[in-house]
Amino acid sequence: MKAVAIKEFGGPEGLTVIDISGRAPAQGQVSIATEAIGVGGVDVVIRSGALAAYGFREGHVPGGEVAGTVTAVGDGVDPAWVGQRVWAFTGTGGGYVEQAIAPIAEVLPLPASLSAVDAVTLGSSGVVAHFGLSHACFSLGEAVLVRGAAGSIGIMTVQLAAKVGAGAVAVTTSSHERGRRLRDLGATHVLDRSGEGEADAPAGYDVIIDVVAGEDMPSFFDRLNPNGRLVAVGAVGGQPPADFGTKLMAGFQKSMSFATFSAATVAEPARRAVRMEQFAAAGRGELQTVVHEVLPLEHAVLAHQKMDAGEVFGRIVLTP
Numbered sequence: 001m002k003a004v005a006i007k008e009f010g011g012p013e014g015l016t017v018i019d020i021s022g023r024a025p026a027q028g029q030v031s032i033a034t035e036a037i038g039v040g041g042v043d044v045v046i047r048s049g050a051l052a053a054y055g056f057r058e059g060h061v062p063g064g065e066v067a068g069t070v071t072a073v074g075d076g077v078d079p080a081w082v083g084q085r086v087w088a089f090t091g092t093g094g095g096y097v098e099q100a101i102a103p104i105a106e107v108l109p110l111p112a113s114l115s116a117v118d119a120v121t122l123g124s125s126g127v128v129a130h131f132g133l134s135h136a137c138f139s140l141g142e143a144v145l146v147r148g149a150a151g152s153i154g155i156m157t158v159q160l161a162a163k164v165g166a167g168a169v170a171v172t173t174s175s176h177e178r179g180r181r182l183r184d185l186g187a188t189h190v191l192d193r194s195g196e197g198e199a200d201a202p203a204g205y206d207v208i209i210d211v212v213a214g215e216d217m218p219s220f221f222d223r224l225n226p227n228g229r230l231v232a233v234g235a236v237g238g239q240p241p242a243d244f245g246t247k248l249m250a251g252f253q254k255s256m257s258f259a260t261f262s263a264a265t266v267a268e269p270a271r272r273a274v275r276m277e278q279f280a281a282a283g284r285g286e287l288q289t290v291v292h293e294v295l296p297l298e299h300a301v302l303a304h305q306k307m308d309a310g311e312v313f314g315r316i317v318l319t320p
């Protein structure tokens with residue numbers, strides 16, 4: 001079967017189409033004929049080689065989020081799954097393939113109203129958005145800033161915060177056009193990447209959901225209200241400066257909090273319940289999935305070039 005692997009760490013050209021033999025699902029696993037494969041930010045980081053110290057090797061097949069039809073089940077899995085359309089999390093790799101393997105615990109049936117492409121746009125990001133907000137103890141009426149809102153996590157966070165009844169939903173983005181689209185999704189204020197650019201934006205925020213981190217992260221502590229919480233859910237801008245804790249302590253009188261959030265720490269039944277609810281909401285048109293582009297699997301290099309160029313608003317999806 002066709003797959004895409006990292007032949008060489010570095011730029012997108014290090015990705016290559018290969019032919020591999022599929023394997024039967026092991027105990028507790030299913031095999032899925034993929035219809036749609038999400039291109040995640042973490043795939044790009046792994047491809048760059050930045051995570052080599054964490055055990056990622058050249059030859060790795062990237063991709064963690066797929067949707068398609070179950071074709072076979074391993075021991076211990078109900079054979080009734082065969083033929084079902086599903087969304088699945090394959091882990092930190094193994095998704096850029098025609099036939100993916102996933103543990104049954106990470107497989108969800110797709111409602112008939114949701115396409116495979118929409119499912120891989122929403123499946124992971126919606127859960128990060130939902131639990132990221134709850135990790136920040138977000139509550140009704142509070143002012144929220146979503147930093148790095150133009151990606152799939154930010155887009156979902158904006159929608160959820162607006163729906164739940166945030167007092168304000170500000171976003172950072174690098175382009176007017178993206179700002180316009182984010183307003184359509186529920187943003188009330190559009191700021192530039194440094195958090196400036198709109199005179200009537202709130203002076204402070206109760207919650208900042210930060211997809212970016214990086215060198216500028218500590219400057220956003222200044223934008224927290226008393227008792228404000230900044231939760232880092234991503235690090236597309238790299239690591240914050242090593243002394244960022246000093247900046248946090250400088251705001252001691254404001255009782256600010258900083259936290260990281262990873263969906264991996266959410267118990268699987270809770271993730272599943274929220275995902276099911278979000279799939280249903282998307283099927284009813286109550287949550288928008290934003291698909292930047294759908295490309296054939298063999299164009300994974302182009303997909304990664306677009307990711308590297310910062311061109312992507314929402315999600316790029318590959319189809320085998």
Ligand SMILES: NC(=O)c1ccc[n+]([C@@H]2O[C@H](COP(=O)([O-])OP(=O)(O)OC[C@H]3O[C@@H](n4cnc5c(N)ncnc54)[C@H](OP(=O)(O)O)[C@@H]3O)[C@@H](O)[C@H]2O)c1
Nearest residue numbers: 041148150151152153173174233234235236237261262263
């Ligand atoms: N917490 C979890 O459980 C979890 C799960 C999956 C993934 N992640 C993490 O989430 C991140 C990917 O999220 P995503 O796909 O939503 O993001 P993304 O699409 O990669 O980036 C979001 C936006 O951030 C802005 N941006 C990019 N680089 C920037 C920089 N250097 N400074 C300021 N803004 C910058 C860009 O928008 P503008 O150009 O418009 O500013 C970009 O569209 C990764 O770090 C990944 O590891 C976390």
